């Protein structure tokens with residue numbers, strides 16, 4: 001069975017090792033050194049160069065090396081008949097839950113303002129509003145694997161949690177909103193907004209001036225989904241006007257974030273380098289090997305995405 005790994009910039013040799021550890025019969029090549037493109041039946045991919053997957057005429061399935069698949073569907077030559085699976089993995093979920101809880105707590109405890117006080121050598125324990133977690137309203141855009149798990153963790157910490165998804169949900173401790181009206185209702189009752197949507201034509205640019213205007217003044221934003229969700233030109237005006245009080249961004253339209261980008265130095269923006277959560281080959285390679293076995297035995301591909309919905 002011939003497998004290609006196309007993940008420029010990732011540790012492809014690590015993936016090769018972990019795949020081989022789980023199935024020593026696989027014949028694994030790392031792009032661009034593919035010995036026989038005509039033999040490749042499965043590909044592991046992360047941000048593959050445009051057209052690269054179209055070179056494999058007998059490709060049966062592509063395994064995204066992340067939860068998102070936008071990096072595949074962006075390729076105009078992506079072979080549309082090929083099945084696509086994404087990562088759903090307890091470690092990836094745990095990493096995102098940790099990131100979201102970390103940054104929600106940071107806002108809840110007014111940490112950005114306390115950091116500024118320390119810089120100015122100011123001791124003032126009264127400067128910040130006292131709110132209990134159940135008085136802090138967190139709104140999560142996207143209630144899938146990651147959004148739902150982050151919401152459950154925040155609800156367990158007693159936060160007032162709401163979430164928005166395409167279809168309504170019934171989740172303990174999370175108020176569910178859906179559709180365009182549901183989005184406005186959620187925004188109106190959100191102090192800390194977390195974006196965990198997939199990037200699709202429907203969600204591109206959703207974090208924009210109009211959305212910010214629907215939040216209570218002074219709300220905070222955490223975007224751990226994709227840079228394409230944010231209209232970058234709308235962010236600094238919203239922060240400077242006070243409509244937003246602080247933002248944490250893990251993802252950007254251009255990654256790495258260019259060194260001269262204004263987000264780096266803005267006092268109300270926290271930048272992290274797209275590492276909210278990272279796929280761990282040690283657990284995900286096993287799932288990929290199982291996925292290959294499922295396709296080979298005529299079963300449904302586990303963790304398959306819907307190519308029409310794009311997630």
Ligand code: NDP
Nearest residue numbers: 067068142143144145146165166167198202224225276277
């Ligand atoms: P899922 O596919 O499990 O969940 C997606 C959620 O978004 C679902 O609840 C879905 O609704 C909702 N949704 C999709 N489209 C719309 C829409 N048009 N309107 C309203 N809701 C919508 O994805 P995951 O939770 O696994 O991952 C989310 C994203 O997080 C990934 O696509 C990726 O971009 C990002 N990510 C970022 C990482 C990082 O390190 N920064 C790491 C991992 C992922 P419904 O339930 O009704 O279908």
Ligand code: OXD
Nearest residue numbers: 065066067068277278
């Ligand atoms: C992912 C990511 O989609 O790391 O998994 O961004």
